Amino acid sequence: MMNALIVDPNGRRGLRFGEVAEPTPTAGQALVEVRAISFNWGELSFLHHMHRPGDVPGWDAAGVVVRAAADGSGPAPGTRVTTAGWNGAWAELRAVDAGELAPLPADMDFGAASALPAAGVTALRALRSLGSVVGRRVLVTGASGGVGGFAVQLARRAGAHVVASVSGEGRGETLRKLGAREVVVGLDAVVEPFHGVLDTIGGAVLTRAFQFVAPGGTLVSIGNASLQPSTIDFEQERARGGGRRIEVFTVGGAGYGPDLADLVELVSLGELDPQIGWRGDWRQAADAADALLERRVRGKVVLDLQRDE
Template sequence: MKAFVPTGDTSNLARLADVPEPVPAPHEAIVAVTAYSVNRGETFLLEKPPSGWRPGKDIVGRVIKEADSGQGPKRGTRVVGHPPAFGWAERVAVPVDNLVALTEGISDARAAALPLAGLTALRLTRVAGHLTRKRILVTGASGGVGHYLTELATQQGAEVNVVTASPERAERLKALGAENAVFDVAEAKGPFDIVYESVGGESLPISLSKLKKGGNLIWFGQASRKAPRIDFFAFWNGPVSGNIRHFDYTDFDGPVSDDLKILVDLVREDQLHPEIGLEADWTETPDVLHQLRNRGIRGNAILTVTAAP
């Protein structure tokens, strides 16, 4: 079958190639992929890919072989899935605990935009306790996680403040519930109960300085690709007894399918709105990767899997 594989060449990160058919474990189903989402983080990993790894964590398709365990979706079921990898392919093995059945009212593109960014945002809303009446700051809010996080936190009663890239993005985030938008983290008017920090570099220590006493900074990304430098003594001038928590969206108990179903239901109920920045045939994946690395796409990039050349 055909799948995209890493090239090791930063000027052209992936190529379509012949690969072996997936061999499922007893708890895995085989899904014929109809669409997948490309995440910017995957473009970073493609620069120095681990041995034997292929990209692909957000997929939509139909089950063509159900799990030998007898659990999970049956053959013919249309599903959204979150495999550990290997999803940019005609077929992929996915643990049944990472699959959720889809209704016909949700398009492939909207469903494929959900797993990684949606799971991250949903789980971020849980790690700092109740959000009702909390003032929160979201840095890097123009990305897929920030988009979902703004909407979910607003629905939970938080006052959401965002740092975003442009007036256009600011208006979109305000339409999703953001109270205030700024274009530089230094302009954000604290103090905040919670900061969700995804930029790193200079953004993190500035964000930290805007915490209220005993507030929480949840560090969930480093989009700038620059490590932050934090001055211990700066805590005396602002975030007294502030907390920094490293966040990993996979560090949660229970099956992925539980949270993925919550996301699917929210979309079906028109309470969560995936933003599709681009839809293209999967043969255009190398060009899409180039655009993503250069921030040329706002919203999710969705690739539709057609007959391979």
């Protein structure tokens, strides 16, 4: 048996700490002893849509391989890794496909590594969908969030002029250091158009942001953290001349390994900051979930199962 965060409709934030059976890896899966996990808004907000009571949820976990995949794929026991998947991360042991992990340098903090999979790979793939952004203006909404923080940094690294939009004064203090050329509250101060918009808010923010997409440009709808629908007047858009796209983005279910390896390398070079805004022991999971869902965190939430000295 092992300890885990288990889905329980009667638990705080729908979770309880308890014991479950250890996972049984398939032939292509490594068994990883988890040292740190990160929380994402989506997995907490839609916990009960995605899981049944008793499930062990969780997308992001970093730790040490304790048993290599039986088919010989993937890393050897003792390898430090970060791992991606759609369940099973919030436990002492995780079975993970060899293609859904990336090795870590010896000195990389497991907490930093655990912050990368869902939010980092989402930001990376959403940015890629804009094509080249060298010298082009890119707007990131929800820039104080997990995905938004990675998007700002990766877009800047890719050569964009990044405008970071946040919900209030004080929410974007670190974003200039991370590469934003401008930090704006809402979109009222925006005047010039954008080649690309990476939007995690949806609702009225998406509607407004679409007004600033240049002809030939794209708004990538990554998420809908406002939980509000958006209204677009397409007749008005035709009158504007059209030629603007909205992409309904999904990060995709598999093949995270290579993208994770790229993000790990950037962190190890000091070129990407996982922006850990809340960190604690995993027994404080409900407090962490409160902080994230009540919008008291800037960046990522990380929970340690066991911290290196």
